[in-house]
Structures are given as structure tokens and as C-alpha cells.
Amino acid sequence: MINRRRLLQSGAIAGASLLLPGLAGRAFSASEAITVGIPVPISGPFAANGKFASLGGILAAEEASREFGRQVKTLDLDTEGKPATAVRKVQDAFDNNGIKLYAGGILSSESLAMGKEALRRNGVFITTAGADEITGTDCNAATFRWSVPTYGAIEQTVRPLVDMLPDAKRWYTITPQYVFGDGLLNVAKDIFKEKGIEHVGNSYHSLTEKEFSGYLTNAIAARPDVLLILNFGSQSSDTLRQAVSFGLKNRMTILVAWASGLEQFEALGPDICEGVYFGAQYWHGVDTPGNQALVKSVRERFDLTPNYSLAGSYILTKLLVDAAVKAGSIDGDKVAAELRGKTYEGLTGEETIRAQDNQVIKDYYLLKGKAKKDMADKDDFAEIVSQGKSFLSPEDAGCKMG
Amino acid sequence: MTYLFQIFNGIGIGMLYFLLAVGLSVIFGLLQFVNFAHGAFYLLGAYFTYDLVERGYSFWVAMPLAAIMVMALAALTEIVLLRRIYKLPHTFHILVTVGLALIIQEMTIIVWGPLGGNVPPPEGLNGVIIVGDFIYPEYRLFVIAFTAVLAVGLWWVLEGTRIGAIVRAGSESSENTALLGYNTLRINSAVFGLGAGLAGLAGALAAPIRGVEPFMGLEALGIAFVVVVIGGMGSYTGALLAGILVGVTQSVMASLWPEGARLMIYLGMALVIVAMPRGLLGRA
Incomplete structure (x- = not known):
């Protein structure tokens, strides 16, 4: 617990920030960097969740960099837990940083708003937020959800x-x-x-x-x-x-x-x-190969045990980057097509992204x-x-x- | 029968609200100063207690020590910063104390981290009293008794002693009090320290009930203002009456209309503002 607190207190690790112009609407070359936006509350009452989520994104990006031999980075976007702020930060990231991949949204209200923005701008957004509507009545082609809904x-x-x-x-x-x-x-x-x-x-x-x-x-x-x-x-x-x-x-x-x-x-x-x-x-x-590997990596990299915020952000970022590399593009429709229907060995065992509503089927x-x-x-x-x-x-x- | 239990439970909640609010009321009564950092002092009291208990100190040492530490810190803040803005309009009081509250809150996160923590009730008070269907934690009973004794003691100090008379005189006219040869600056610092120290004590007492988390000061500030507005700004007995009224309302509403428990408190405050702008026992 001391390590976890110390790590968060230091604030030493934050998402990397970089400009990424000119990527919109075309395939990227093998050497080009991929940036994933991490829109989570870094300040306010849910800041602890956001800071752990940031670490999860960073870890997934570092692993992807090694695996794919290309630069993969994250950009933290502080939503403050407010839907309006979240949407504004995502809009800025689209416009100023050329980011089309987003993994985050702790709160349902901000996640619903960001998912709509991702759809409007041909991006893709994946979240751990809980509201049923995200993959229910308010589902859309650009929004995916890893967590299990209320049912x-x-x-x-x-x-x-x-x-x-x-x-x-x-x-x-x-x-x-x-x-x-x-x-x-x-x-x-x-x-x-x-x-x-x-x-x-x-x-x-x-x-x-x-x-x-x-x-x-x-x-x-x-x-x-x-x-x-x-x-x-x-x-x-x-x-x-x-x-x-x-x-x-x-x-x-x-x-x-x-x-x-x-x-x-x-x-x-x-x-x-x-x-x-x-x-x-x-x-x-959880006794699965994917989770055991994550626990080992997080302990080595951050000297702490992964919690839900960190693990969730890790798997969201990994899914997005894997799909973008496979699609050869960061365009939302192409990445979403790769994600939809995908079955993979996840943190909870075999997980499947249900094609009809973009809901991950997991334990x-x-x-x-x-x-x-x-x-x-x-x-x-x-x-x-x-x-x-x-x-x-x-x-x-x-x-x-x- | 459930309502009787809820009333009793509400008195318990209300005594804690009284302790939280009375410092705010006393500070306003003497200094005509609106202290939006009051919740932050409550926060500090809770976290000092948490820290001391985590370091292995007994709760019985940690609780008074936390209150004294908050009192000293508040008095120092008054001397260094706040006394310079007393004569300015209330908007400056709000700006400076809101800023102070945010600084304390963020410092809390830096020092103790964004995650909350738990303070176990002290040994000997971690059980429950069972009367028929009614169950009540021993620690909450202690809080009621302790706060009641403290309320009587504070009332005696303010109403029955020379020090209290000087403080009351200062709240009527600081100029005349100064003309009588009393150092009003020192009195102001002491009263501000006492008021904030009471908030710190409330935080220390609340820690085993509510735990600690960096944003607990905001909720406490809201409740403190509701109690002070209903009871009357600057009124000691008003704070006591309003604290109990708010606590009982909150608790009884949990049976009558649970989702409206908070609403009724704020609705009650609005009604008091409309019908009795000076509060139930506020001074004219």
C-alpha cells in the first residue's frame, strides 16, 4: 500500500504528450507512432482512478512499442469526471493531436458523451464505465465497453x-x-x-x-x-x-x-x-495467463499490484493498439472493424467482443x-x-x- | 418504534454536526468573517487522526492531538494571512478562504494520497448496544456523550467566564473592547484557532465513523453552513438546536422518504431564510 500511495503521490508518471499531425484519414507507415488518448479524471473526486488508469495505458503502450517495433504512446486527457470537460478534451485531442483512439472514461456520463464524439469524428472509444446504455440503448459503432453491465x-x-x-x-x-x-x-x-x-x-x-x-x-x-x-x-x-x-x-x-x-x-x-x-x-x-503476465509486469514496472482501474485501462489500450496495427490505420471505422467479433486471451480468460453491440463478453x-x-x-x-x-x-x- | 430509533440516531448525527458548525458560528459571531476553509480544517483533523493512528498512537492520544494541531495551524494562518482581510468586503473573505481550502485539500492528496483510509473505533468502543430491535454502535454513543459534555463546557466558557465575556464583548464592538485595554488581535487569533480546532475535533471524532478521504471537507462545509444558517449566524445555542434538527431530519427522513433526506435539509434551510432571515436563534 505504501508503494501504491507513494507512486501516486509523486505524480512522477503521467501520460506522454506529443503532437501527431497528419495522420487522419490514411494508413500509417510501419515507423509512425501510434498515440492513444486516455480520457480519465486526473483531478477531482475520481482522480485516484484516473491516475491508475494512466499507468495502465502507459504499460500497454510500452509493451506494444516493444512488440510491434514502433513508437506507441499515451496522452492523458483530464476529464475531471465531467462530461462537458471530457468532450472538450477529446475534441482538442482530435483537432490538435490527430488522436483517433481513446481508452478511458471512468464515469458513465462522460463515457456516453465521449463515445458520441468518437462516432462523429471517425474515432474509436473503449471504456470500462458501467451504465447499461453504453452498449444498450445508446450504443454506437465507435463505442466499445470492456466491463460487465448491471445485468x-x-x-x-x-x-x-x-x-x-x-x-x-x-x-x-x-x-x-x-x-x-x-x-x-x-x-x-x-x-x-x-x-x-x-x-x-x-x-x-x-x-x-x-x-x-x-x-x-x-x-x-x-x-x-x-x-x-x-x-x-x-x-x-x-x-x-x-x-x-x-x-x-x-x-x-x-x-x-x-x-x-x-x-x-x-x-x-x-x-x-x-x-x-x-x-x-x-x-x-485471477488465475489466467493474461492476468498473471499483467500482475508480473505491473509489479516489475511500478512496484504495485494492479487494481481494476489500472488493469481495465491496460486492456483497453492494448485492444486499441493491437487493432490499429492489424488494420494498418487509426481511422475509427477500420479499427472498430478489427475489434468487432474479436476473441482473444484477456485478463479474465477468453474474452470476445460481441459484434452486435460492441460489448466485451467476460467474467x-x-x-x-x-x-x-x-x-x-x-x-x-x-x-x-x-x-x-x-x-x-x-x-x-x-x-x-x- | 423505528421512528424513535431514528430520532435517537438523528441526535447522534446532530451532535457531530453541532461540533462541526459551532466553530464556524463562533468565528462569524466574533470576527464577522465567513470562513470557507472551515471544512478543510475538519478534513485536517480527520487526517491528522488517521496519520497518528497509522503510526501506532492510541485514538485517545490522536484525537485531542489532532484537534490541537489544527487549532495551532489555524491560529497561525489567522496571524499570517486572514487578519489582513477582515476589513475587506465578504467577497475577499470568500476568495481567500476558498483558495485556502483548495490548498489544504490538494496538500492532503500530496501528503496522504488520493485514496481514502479507515480509522478503527478505539478499543472498548468497537461494539454495539442492543435494545430490542435497536442496534447502536458504542462509539457513536461515546460521540453523543462527549459532544454533549463539550457543548456544556463551551457554553460555560463563553457565557460564564471572564474570557467568554471578553470574547462576547469583542463580537459586539472590537473597538470598545480594545479601548478597555484588551488585545483584540490576540483574541481574534485565539477565537479563530478555537473555531477551527472544533472543526478539527469534529473531523477527528468523525474519522472512525466516516473514514477519511480528501474530499470530505466539502460535504462538511455544506452541512456546517446549513446548520449555521438555520441556527443563526453567531449563535451558539442556535448551532446546537439546528445541528440536532438537521440530524434528526436526516435520520427520520431515511424512514419516511429516504431519497428526499438531503432535499429536506436544504428545503428547511430555504424556509428558514425566507421566514426568519437571521435564523432560529440569530441575533438582531
Whole structure:
């Protein structure tokens, strides 16, 4: 943890910046550089995610440089987590730097906006953002998504936990009141109905809420067997921290369906995470060749263990560069054509980019927090309990590529 | 029964809000100074506690030490920077203190990193009290009791001692207080340090409940202003009443209309501004 913090504090590593004029609309030569824009929040409340994402992009670019014998670089674009800023930065990068490949977008709102801009300017944008619309009702030919949307996140956490805890028939949910939260909640309700689970209550809260004791008091009064936490980021950390302080961990099972991964475990510490179930897009302990290679590279290069932000950005950048080299072009339509339908050995095992909606089909993980005494090293916070792939069909997700 | 529990829980939240806001109110009452860096001092109190606990100090050492460190830092800031702008319009107060808050926030990120951290409740207070269906963390009970004792102590100092009389006199007329031979500059520094130190103490007490993260000062500042506006700028008892009202509203709304819990707090503030512009117990 010290290394990770020190590295971020130093700010020593940032995306490389260079001008790249004259590339638009033509094939590039074997010696020409490829630049990938990394539009992520480098400042503001989500800066930590952005800084890790920057490192992931840099690592992928360095590896690609060695593999393809050409210069591959990244350019960090600080979106500040704001859609308007994100779009402006992407527009500038198109106009001033000739960049057409973009890997980033931590927040759904900025990702949706940047994906539209990429489509308009014949670029290509790939993201880890969570909103269903990205490869659902707002899908477009230039936008790809690596992360699992809400449907898979609930299917791969709630369903296995229901099966593992047959006596846990009463579930309570705490949900942020906006599209993302409702998306998770609706899928959970469908599973409750199918499995005969009693949904004993739900507390909606605003996106700015920090004090969850009132909602937890409601949950306690409903006497659930399982508390399902459906918010994310610092709100899920606050909810879990306060739930543990109210002794809920000893009275019921707790599931955080959409956890941030390693950085969240670090912030909470093992005492809070022990025995709690977490849903995760990525975990450094995944036993696949692709992930083992990444963990080794990140430890050698940055002296830290990859988290979701870093790993996600790494794979996004790698996918874009590989596709651009194969296409012999950075034009969005040509790169997108290479990406679409591609099956490759990814961080989570075999991953496929579904051609109909540009959604990567990959595993989602159910983790369980370990006791401090059982941790093999400082980052060994959790074990993988189950994993799998669950996705709505493109039609059911509402994607009409047009 | 749930509502009774929510009211009790709300009092607990409210006592922390009172501690957070009372410093802001006292500073405004004496100095007529709008301190937008108040949330940043809360942030520092939380992070100093986190740092000391991480270094192996007991929470019981870390908590008061963090508050004293914030108090000293704030008093120094007042002497070096803020006293030079008291006579300027409020817009300058806002500009300078917002800048100060941003500097403290970014320094926090540089020193402790952008990731948050956890402060465990102290040994002996990490359990829960169970009464029927009601469960309440022992540490939160401690915060209620500690803050209540502190509130009475502060009230006694401000209302029942010579020092308090001088401070109150200074808030009425600093010129007349100076004419009586008191060093008002020193009084101002001490009061600013006390106000910020209370914010630091609130941060230290909140750390085991909320954890620490670099942007926690912004939320705290918002709550502090709501409490001060509802209670009345410069009113000690107003801050106490408003803190509890806001806490209880937030907690009870979690049962009645959870998604509107925050909305009701700000709606309540708007209503108070319209109906009682000086706040519930503000001075005319």
C-alpha cells in the first residue's frame, strides 16, 4: 500500500504528450507512432482512478512499442469526471493531436458523451464505465465497453449467493436513486422473484449521501438475512463501514454488488472487509495467463499490484493498439472493424467482443473478504468465490447499431 | 418504534454536526468573517487522526492531538494571512478562504494520497448496544456523550467566564473592547484557532465513523453552513438546536422518504431564510 500511495503521490508518471499531425484519414507507415488518448479524471473526486488508469495505458503502450517495433504512446486527457470537460478534451485531442483512439472514461456520463464524439469524428472509444446504455440503448459503432453491465453484475453475485445461502430468504437493498442503481435493483428483484426470496425493503438515497445510519436503522428493523448494497465507489465504502460499525456483519450477510476492487479494499482495510461478499470486474488473483503476465509486469514496472482501474485501462489500450496495427490505420471505422467479433486471451480468460453491440463478453467475480491472518500478502484481501459470464442479448439490451 | 430509533440516531448525527458548525458560528459571531476553509480544517483533523493512528498512537492520544494541531495551524494562518482581510468586503473573505481550502485539500492528496483510509473505533468502543430491535454502535454513543459534555463546557466558557465575556464583548464592538485595554488581535487569533480546532475535533471524532478521504471537507462545509444558517449566524445555542434538527431530519427522513433526506435539509434551510432571515436563534 505504501508503494501504491507513494507512486501516486509523486505524480512522477503521467501520460506522454506529443503532437501527431497528419495522420487522419490514411494508413500509417510501419515507423509512425501510434498515440492513444486516455480520457480519465486526473483531478477531482475520481482522480485516484484516473491516475491508475494512466499507468495502465502507459504499460500497454510500452509493451506494444516493444512488440510491434514502433513508437506507441499515451496522452492523458483530464476529464475531471465531467462530461462537458471530457468532450472538450477529446475534441482538442482530435483537432490538435490527430488522436483517433481513446481508452478511458471512468464515469458513465462522460463515457456516453465521449463515445458520441468518437462516432462523429471517425474515432474509436473503449471504456470500462458501467451504465447499461453504453452498449444498450445508446450504443454506437465507435463505442466499445470492456466491463460487465448491471445485468451481469447482479446475475453473477446475487444468484450464486442465493444458491450458496439457501436459508437466507429475506433480503434488504440500499440503492442510489438514479439509472445505475435502478438497473441493479431491477435485475436483483427479478432474481428474488424467480428464487422465492422475500425483498423485505429498499432504501433509496441521493448521490451525495454520506451518512447511512438512518438507512441502516431501517434495514435492521426489517430483519433481513442479507443486506445487498447497490451503490458504488465512496458511497459503498461509507455504507459498508457504517454497516459494520452497527454490527450488521454479525447479524446478516452483506453483499456489495459493484465494488471498485483493490483500491476499495485498501481504503477499508481487512477488518471491515472480512466475511463480506463483493462483486468485482477484475481481481489480481485471477488465475489466467493474461492476468498473471499483467500482475508480473505491473509489479516489475511500478512496484504495485494492479487494481481494476489500472488493469481495465491496460486492456483497453492494448485492444486499441493491437487493432490499429492489424488494420494498418487509426481511422475509427477500420479499427472498430478489427475489434468487432474479436476473441482473444484477456485478463479474465477468453474474452470476445460481441459484434452486435460492441460489448466485451467476460467474467464477473464474486469475492469474499479474507481475515487479516489469512492474507498471504498485503494485497490478498479476498478470495474468488465464483465467476461467470451473464449478458443480456443485444436486442434485450436495446442496442440498435443502425 | 423505528421512528424513535431514528430520532435517537438523528441526535447522534446532530451532535457531530453541532461540533462541526459551532466553530464556524463562533468565528462569524466574533470576527464577522465567513470562513470557507472551515471544512478543510475538519478534513485536517480527520487526517491528522488517521496519520497518528497509522503510526501506532492510541485514538485517545490522536484525537485531542489532532484537534490541537489544527487549532495551532489555524491560529497561525489567522496571524499570517486572514487578519489582513477582515476589513475587506465578504467577497475577499470568500476568495481567500476558498483558495485556502483548495490548498489544504490538494496538500492532503500530496501528503496522504488520493485514496481514502479507515480509522478503527478505539478499543472498548468497537461494539454495539442492543435494545430490542435497536442496534447502536458504542462509539457513536461515546460521540453523543462527549459532544454533549463539550457543548456544556463551551457554553460555560463563553457565557460564564471572564474570557467568554471578553470574547462576547469583542463580537459586539472590537473597538470598545480594545479601548478597555484588551488585545483584540490576540483574541481574534485565539477565537479563530478555537473555531477551527472544533472543526478539527469534529473531523477527528468523525474519522472512525466516516473514514477519511480528501474530499470530505466539502460535504462538511455544506452541512456546517446549513446548520449555521438555520441556527443563526453567531449563535451558539442556535448551532446546537439546528445541528440536532438537521440530524434528526436526516435520520427520520431515511424512514419516511429516504431519497428526499438531503432535499429536506436544504428545503428547511430555504424556509428558514425566507421566514426568519437571521435564523432560529440569530441575533438582531
